[in-house]
Amino acid sequence: MKVETENQQAELRDQALAERIASLLDEQASNIDARIASKLNYASQQALANMASPSSGMVISQNGVIKLFGNYWHQHRLLVTLMMCGLGLLALLAMQNIANQEDAEKGDAYLLASDLPPEVYSNEGFGTWLSENTQQ
Amino acid sequence: MAVRKYAAIILVACISFLFSHFAIAEGDLDKPWASLNDDQKKVLAPLADDWDNLRPWQRERMLEIAHDYPKMPIDRQERVQQRLTSWSRMTPFERENARKRFQQFKSLAPEKKEELRKQWNEYRDASPEKRQELRTQRPEIFGTEDVGR
Numbered sequence: 001m002k003v004e005t006e007n008q009q010a011e012l013r014d015q016a017l018a019e020r021i022a023s024l025l026d027e028q029a030s031n032i033d034a035r036i037a038s039k040l041n042y043a044s045q046q047a048l049a050n051m052a053s054p055s056s057g058m059v060i061s062q063n064g065v066i067k068l069f070g071n072y073w074h075q076h077r078l079l080v081t082l083m084m085c086g087l088g089l090l091a092l093l094a095m096q097n098i099a100n101q102e103d104a105e106k107g108d109a110y111l112l113a114s115d116l117p118p119e120v121y122s123n124e125g126f127g128t129w130l131s132e133n134t135q136q
Numbered sequence: 137m138a139v140r141k142y143a144a145i146i147l148v149a150c151i152s153f154l155f156s157h158f159a160i161a162e163g164d165l166d167k168p169w170a171s172l173n174d175d176q177k178k179v180l181a182p183l184a185d186d187w188d189n190l191r192p193w194q195r196e197r198m199l200e201i202a203h204d205y206p207k208m209p210i211d212r213q214e215r216v217q218q219r220l221t222s223w224s225r226m227t228p229f230e231r232e233n234a235r236k237r238f239q240q241f242k243s244l245a246p247e248k249k250e251e252l253r254k255q256w257n258e259y260r261d262a263s264p265e266k267r268q269e270l271r272t273q274r275p276e277i278f279g280t281e282d283v284g285r
Contacts, residue, residue, distance in 0.1 A: 108197055109204035111238045112219045113212035115253045119283035121234035122226060125276035130240045133248055
């Protein structure tokens with residue numbers, strides 16, 4: 001019972017404080033310069049217009065998850081595009097490194113160090129012989 | 137505002153990265169003999185006189201050879217040096233064909249490869265007359281001209 005009374009008193013105190021803050025704000029707002037008031041009004045209209053506009057041009061944004069992503073995409077499209085480009089670039093370089101590793105034994109040095117001289121490999125007849133023997 | 141700042145930072149980072157990546161590649165392509173390090177000069181010594189006349193892409197290929205060279209055993213390193221000059225004088229078409237056939241050779245069955253190695257070792261050790269005879273018998277293997285060992 002005592003606790004309930006304390007809670008009610010606290011709520012009343014908060015309400016009184018809120019009313020005091022609101023009255024102070026109203027008082028200050030009535031004294032605001034017309035130019036600043038006009039700017040604030042314009043900014044608030046812009047903010048409301050942005051909130052009212054569709055979150056994304058994507059039709060599939062009916063789905064909650066996609067809509068969430070759509071919102072993010074709409075707000076940060078430049079950042080997301082650049083991040084995608086960065087990731088693409090990293091993937092390309094990673095693939096290049098893997099390809100280089102695979103080519104480790106394919107370099108010209110290994111051809112020159114081979115049991116057969118390089119002239120043999122450029123011989124057309126040897127090419128034909130290789131084709132026949134590779135197929136077998 | 138913060139998003140634009142991050143976007144600008146990422147954009148600048150990506151552009152710098154790309155420029156540095158390609159700048160390194162370009163730098164490697166256009167290396168005069170004097171700019172090679174001692175290890176590269178040692179490997180590519182047979183090409184010293186011709187180096188500055190090589191095309192940039194040829195130099196790049198040769199530098200790749202110099203890069204792979206230290207990974208090889210001594211006997212193979214010697215072979216590379218012996219064959220460098222003739223390799224650099226082959227036409228791009230001949231070199232490209234040689235690369236393709238080298239890959240084909242590697243995909244041969246092990247016994248075929250061994251048989252071919254054996255035949256080539258015999259050819260190397262044979263007298264000039266015997267080599268001529270072998271070339272007449274098996275031009276597809278030994279070619280029509282006496283190539284380097």
